[in-house]
Amino acid sequence: MLIRRPADIPPSEITPRALFDTRRDFLRRTGLGLAAGAALWHGLPRRADAADTLGALAASPFSTAEPQTEWDAATSYINFYEFGTSKDAPLRNAHRMQVRPWTVRVEGLVNKPREFDIDDLLRLAPLEERIYRLRCVEAWSMVIPWAGYPLAALLRAVEPQGSAKYVEFVTHYDPAIMTTRPVLDWPYTEGLRLDEALHPLTLLTFGMYGERLPNQNGAPVRVVIPWKYGFKSAKSIVTIRLTEQQPATAWNKSAPQEYGFYSNVNPEVSHPRWSQATERRIGELRRRPTLPFNGYAEQVAQLYTGMDLKKHY
Numbered sequence: 001m002l003i004r005r006p007a008d009i010p011p012s013e014i015t016p017r018a019l020f021d022t023r024r025d026f027l028r029r030t031g032l033g034l035a036a037g038a039a040l041w042h043g044l045p046r047r048a049d050a051a052d053t054l055g056a057l058a059a060s061p062f063s064t065a066e067p068q069t070e071w072d073a074a075t076s077y078i079n080f081y082e083f084g085t086s087k088d089a090p091l092r093n094a095h096r097m098q099v100r101p102w103t104v105r106v107e108g109l110v111n112k113p114r115e116f117d118i119d120d121l122l123r124l125a126p127l128e129e130r131i132y133r134l135r136c137v138e139a140w141s142m143v144i145p146w147a148g149y150p151l152a153a154l155l156r157a158v159e160p161q162g163s164a165k166y167v168e169f170v171t172h173y174d175p176a177i178m179t180t181r182p183v184l185d186w187p188y189t190e191g192l193r194l195d196e197a198l199h200p201l202t203l204l205t206f207g208m209y210g211e212r213l214p215n216q217n218g219a220p221v222r223v224v225i226p227w228k229y230g231f232k233s234a235k236s237i238v239t240i241r242l243t244e245q246q247p248a249t250a251w252n253k254s255a256p257q258e259y260g261f262y263s264n265v266n267p268e269v270s271h272p273r274w275s276q277a278t279e280r281r282i283g284e285l286r287r288r289p290t291l292p293f294n295g296y297a298e299q300v301a302q303l304y305t306g307m308d309l310k311k312h313y
């Protein structure tokens, strides 16, 4: 197993390979049965067992042909602050989260509010595989094959009312298994304008690399919005609420001068503490220029016609 180690990642932020190997040895030695070991296995950066695959996935024309990030990096170098703020903490801690049974409430300004069991939600529309490039607000990016369907399919099923202008995502928060430090205002929340949420690139996501999401990547359901910085892509969602007013978001509340509501990838707008003009693709050594809208300008730029994106960052 190869852990990529680009020069810009401090070694302290990478789970040492020895730690993975020790855990695997532990599991092997103790001969944990599948059921007993499932929670543990979910937290490990290894390919899942057959029961965790998602079956046939339609290939999506929205996919990039760029080389994919290694599974090991995509499932271990992670931000999921409820499980700790270091990049390897979610991998160590997220196995504590029970992702079944799980329900997602869709509520607010809709004609048909409904609580979905996660397995019904998974079957609401055909799953497709989309290989998206994603960019974190920090200077790194990855290319990940996600599995899901457009969030629009779910939103249409609940019939948004005319007054609905925004979509708020509320994520799971359980102080018994997550941090109680007030790093952010828990639960982590995010939001999109309704037209962004209905855009076909916005993916309601259940899997990656053909398998169910590992816990640290936002199991059992998250969103992926590839033209925005990573923090917009809320993980482990429990409520989706349609609203008239722009919802507060966790990062905007904690540092409004650093994180705006839109957070479209924009090489011309620097984060107050660093430039966002270039990025390092995990697995590559040389930095590359960051593209407007993360390379998805052709599909999404028209959503922002007439807006000053330096002001509305």
Ligand SMILES: Nc1nc2c(c(=O)[nH]1)N[C@H]1C(S)=C(S)[C@@H](COP(=O)(O)O)O[C@H]1N2
Residues within 6 Å of the ligand: 074, 077, 078, 079, 080, 081, 082, 134, 135, 136, 137, 171, 188, 216, 217, 218, 229, 230, 231, 232, 233, 234, 235, 236
């Ligand atoms: N609930 C929750 N969702 C979250 C976060 C978080 O801390 N909590 N971090 C965000 C950030 S900053 C990033 S970069 C992505 C990282 O996850 P991924 O590598 O699986 O896309 O998740 C986003 N979603």
Ligand SMILES: [Mo]
Residues within 6 Å of the ligand: 079, 136, 137, 138, 229, 230, 231
């Ligand atoms: Mo991020």
